[in-house]
Amino acid sequence: MAIPITASFITSNTDFTKCPPARMPEFAFIGRSNVGKSSLINSITFHKGLAKTSQTPGKTQLINHFIINEKWYLVDLPGYGYAKVSKEKRREFEKMIFDYLLHRENLTCLFVLIDIRLKPQAVDIEFMNRMVQEQVPFHIAFTKADKLSQKQVHDSVELYKNFLLENWEGLPEIFITSAEKHVGREDILKNIEELIKTSPYKIGK
Numbered sequence: 001m002a003i004p005i006t007a008s009f010i011t012s013n014t015d016f017t018k019c020p021p022a023r024m025p026e027f028a029f030i031g032r033s034n035v036g037k038s039s040l041i042n043s044i045t046f047h048k049g050l051a052k053t054s055q056t057p058g059k060t061q062l063i064n065h066f067i068i069n070e071k072w073y074l075v076d077l078p079g080y081g082y083a084k085v086s087k088e089k090r091r092e093f094e095k096m097i098f099d100y101l102l103h104r105e106n107l108t109c110l111f112v113l114i115d116i117r118l119k120p121q122a123v124d125i126e127f128m129n130r131m132v133q134e135q136v137p138f139h140i141a142f143t144k145a146d147k148l149s150q151k152q153v154h155d156s157v158e159l160y161k162n163f164l165l166e167n168w169e170g171l172p173e174i175f176i177t178s179a180e181k182h183v184g185r186e187d188i189l190k191n192i193e194e195l196i197k198t199s200p201y202k203i204g205k
């Protein structure tokens with residue numbers, strides 16, 4: 001049965017210091033533009049239109065906070081590696097994203113979204129290596145699983161894992177998702193609930 005949750009939008013910011021007070025555990029979705037971050041937020045919350053989605057990359061341009069169950073924050077971030085903006089704009093976005101990722105104290109875990117149809121891409125690998133270096137905890141969530149057969153999904157994930165293991169000693173937790181079919185929703189919510197239990201930011205501890 002689907003886990004029921006409540007969700008509402010709180011704020012959009014360009015500056016992490018203006019985000020809601022860091023009193024609750026926070027989880028954020030990051031990944032390349034168009035990978036499906038905003039769609040996965042809508043799928044998890046069963047709330048079409050809560051996060052703005054688009055067929056064209058570069059839709060989400062702010063740090064968007066949603067509150068879930070009055071207990072934790074879910075954050076929709078702009079995508080990285082979006083080529084069709086000026087160098088200056090891209091630098092601005094990157095600064096906004098990295099300032100948030102590296103300084104948001106209640107950020108409990110990041111979900112790095114990867115399009116399951118693609119072979120490992122340098123921009124994602126570089127991003128995850130940076131997160132390892134900076135000790136920002138993250139999971140991987142593969143998106144758009146509905147676009148492949150079960151066998152293709154399996155092969156694609158295996159290929160990705162093997163690629164990562166060429167350079168890493170272990171693997172992050174891996175989720176397979178489809179925003180279209182709500183696949184992965186329950187696994188992600190359960191994982192977040194577990195992490196909240198040990199978060200120093202949880203309310204009513």
Ligand code: GTP
Binds near residue numbers: 032144
């Ligand atoms: P930016 O905000 O631009 O960085 O993009 P985003 O990562 O938030 O992607 P968004 O959720 O806006 O989705 C991009 C496109 O992919 C949209 O056309 C979605 O309908 C489509 N999409 C997202 N998730 C899925 C999925 O699980 N399955 C399918 N088939 N399409 C998806």
Ligand code: MG
Binds near residue numbers: 053077
């Ligand atoms: Mg988006």
